[in-house]
Amino acid sequence: MQSQMYHGYRVWGHAILQQEDILLPERCAASGTITMGGKLVEASGVLGHFDSEEDAQRAGLVWARAWVDAHG
Structure with a gap:
């Protein structure tokens, strides 16, 4: 999980390990979260699947x- 401050919000990027079949390589599902003052503002669903945690x-x-750019 990575986070950073952005225009007064704390934004988070999440990587959720996915492995649907033991014979397939592990992948990570991506999602995002926005908080302000420790309270949830918005959260995404799954944004896609990626080959690395960093990319997700x-x-x-x-x-x-x-x-934030669209709603902040």
């Missing part, structure tokens, strides 16, 4: 910053 977290952060 980055996708969550990109979504969260875009949400």
Whole structure:
């Protein structure tokens, strides 16, 4: 999980480990969360699946910053 401050909000990028079949490589589902003052403002659903935790977290952060830009 990665977080950063963005225009007064705390934005989070999450990577949720997914493994549907033991014979397939592990993948990570991405999601994003926005908080302010420790309270939830908005959360995404699954944004997509990625081959690495870093890519999934980055996708969550990109979504969260875009949400703030559109609603903040």
